[in-house]
Amino acid sequence: MKIPYPVLLKRTEDSPKWLPVVTSVGAVLLAFIISGVILAVTGADPFKVYSYLFKASFGSWGAFSDVVVKATPLLLIGLGCSLAFRMRLWNIGAEGQFFVGAFMASAVVMVPLVNLDTTPRWAIISLMAALGMLGGSLYAFIAGFLKAKLNINEIIITLMLNYIAVLWNNYWIFGKWSESGFQMTKTFPKSAWLPRLADYAKQVPAFSGMTLHLGILFGLIAAVIVYLIIYRSKWGYKITLIGDNPRAARYAGINITANTILVFMVSGALAGLAGMTEVSGVVHRLQERISTSYGFSGVIVAWLAKLNPFAVIVVSILFGALLVASREIQPSGISFLIQGITLFLVISSDVFLKYEIKWVRPAQETAQ
């Protein structure tokens, strides 16, 4: 059988700067169209569903505050993944690093490491954040070390370490720290809570009921720092160089072992901080379900943002909106369906960046 219009793929030498943005936005739009078709087939009215989704996440300030709360861990994890992916280190272990970060932050309260009644709130929170980052980075160190020294596939290690981290947390919440037999710790005292907008409802009535917490500020600061690292610093140059050609980097005198471990640890620290913001800013205790696979969604966020830290902010808010909306519609899987289709299309859309696509018409073949 002969295809009437054969498609010709040609590698393009130059693509305009706006093209990546157009293809990404196009891919997201197309994802909504395809999901819409699926919704229509299952008997729902896609326009109604989408308008409801939109209202549920952006319809009011309160809803938007919820969106940002969901976006915070995605932002931090997405930034960490962006950094690691720049160096072509496939850290799929953000989920595990997130849990270890949450565990370490909880330890401040549960052990307790400081006197919770007398220590000032800012000191407790700082300690929790520091330990959360330390936990995430040490956990990522395991994978980084094995990758750098023994060249063991980091995807397998980080993936497996995720399960270990979840079970480690379970050990503590089912056993030692269990709140009268429930699979959770006791609620943290207020001094271990990240400040929320709702806390200031007395001064600003509009803030009443808003769950937005200080974690988002951590995320925004981290975005700026990661941006500076990638685009302005010598270290970022080294990371990019190793990512593009490790053999050339080694030839240029760059220590690949040390940088692999370091990038893994920074990536893990950001995931660990995300874990800390969740326990301290949202659930106020360590429990089984603190993550709705933030660790994996963060990977998708980083990809969608093409590893650009500022784009990570936008994408994590979009994903946060989908998560909030998923609470509002049934089945909640619709949101994940859209997420999956989006990722698929964004990755596929890379073909437009690398190739020029031509439909060869028979007329063209004979033309001069």
Add this chain to the structure above:
Amino acid sequence: MTFPEETNTVPAVEMQDIVLRFPGVLANDHVNFTLYPGEIHALLGENGAGKSTLMNVLTGLYKPQSGEIRIHGKKVSFNSPRDAIANGIGMVHQHFMLVENQTVTENILIGLDTPRFALNLKKYDQEISNLAEQFGIHIDPTAKIWQLSVGEQQRVEILKILYRGANILIMDEPTAVLAPQEADELIETLKGMAAQGKSIAFISHKLTEVKQVADKLTVLRRGRVTAERVNLQDFTRESLASLMVGREVIFNLHKCEQTAGREVLRLEDISALNNKNLPALRNVDLALHEGEILGIAGVAGNGQSELVEVITGLRPCTGRIWLEGKDIANKPPSFSINQGLAHIPEDRIGVGSAPNLSLTSNIIMKRYDQQPVSQKWQLDYVAADELADGLKTEYDIQAPSVQTQARKLSGGNLQKLILARELSSTPRMVVAMQPTRGLDVGAIESVQQMLLNQREQGCAILLVSEDLDELLSLSDRIAVMYEGQIVGVLGSEDFYITQIGLMMTGTLPEELPEKAQAEEDLTEGNYSSFDEVLDNLHNYEESSQAKRPAEIEPSSESAEPIEEIPQPEPPAPPEDLPLNLTEKERVLRKVLGENYKQGDEE
């Protein structure tokens, strides 16, 4: 123009008025190409002249915008390489497409419709060994690809297309990856195949080998034919070069007389393993001085790559390496870089550059940590761009801007980029491996001149090359490597290609045949070709039952510091041969075949 065969035979290939336009480039501009059965037809041109493009049209990879192709007189239109194969056209690419872990036979059978299900390997082994024998190709069909040398892998590629019934063979720069001996063997094979009626198109930009192998010649320059189906005898090397480049090429490099200064690098008892954990370097001792080019000659795979990697800190070793009084053995690459060691790597794309990063990023690879590019923790991209821009002009790197990705550069420009990075840091020492391989004539000239300029500035240069021409014209001394050992070091007064050739096959200097006799034969023109010289050398070798270093205990002569290797009593060179550079070249040309005499007479 009428050639005798044109009146009798139908051409195997006739390409007429081929036009192929890529965005922004006219790759083939009304190109004609005709190939007769039993003929070896060279397609000569610089990189980017359109040779490979033209042949890719013939193999069905590209579709020309206009023009006609006739195969054995029948008009054809190929839509895919499959169509070309069906018409008996096969191409051996520069980069082999073989499965490392499978045998020769399995590789040849890949993708064929038969055998369908059950694979009776023995039967096919036999078939392939018969086919190989028919064309005088030596290969073991049961060997796994990874066990084979590059030359042998190439033979597998040739067998692959012969097995598919090709009678028109296209060889894309086949000798670029081969050692001189392997190249000679390949040329013999090709001549044998032509004698049996196969037509061969031979893409090359090496003038020397084109004169050796081809019957007819077509020259391309910037997509146009500058000489069509001419006889090779009518051209000198110089006139061919000017057809290729479009201007007179001066083959004389400016190499001034100078004496070497104090010692810069010393290797003491260096041994190292290769990637397969087999000994690659055995007790190597070497010394290198200021203002000196030390050439390393040897057949590929005798430890040259490992030697370079050990010096540049990319491979662990035992022994000591002194660079300017500091031991750099087993130190990270950054250590020797800071000591002023520049490295022009063999693999420009895989090691020497970051293909997807900009020119600027590639230029600052080794100085991102120095002023003015570096500002505390920051990298000053404006200063980096300025630096890159300056070097782009100074080293004449042809690229739209310093933001251009390195992978978009042509081979010659990429090498200039690497040279700009390595040489602009005023190194104390340069390690250059195959610095001109695969470059076109114009680029070769400028790269070689840059190395000579470094020498003049007192830099010590270690030049590893498989191009004996290059070694002879650039080096002050030549060390010959065989199976991981330095067989001997020759001073410029001992530069005879016969000696070097013999040592490359493992003959120790004191076992060399009477030099005077060998050289006399050469200068009298008793040999008509390089092959004959080589044959003769092998005879010498057999008769003297040369002892190979591999059989020698590690503590033998070659383990001593090389200066102390007992040199054979140097017989006085023939008196009509003063040994300055141009005379050496004259000797070389005589050695390389009678065709050279024409170029010589001017």
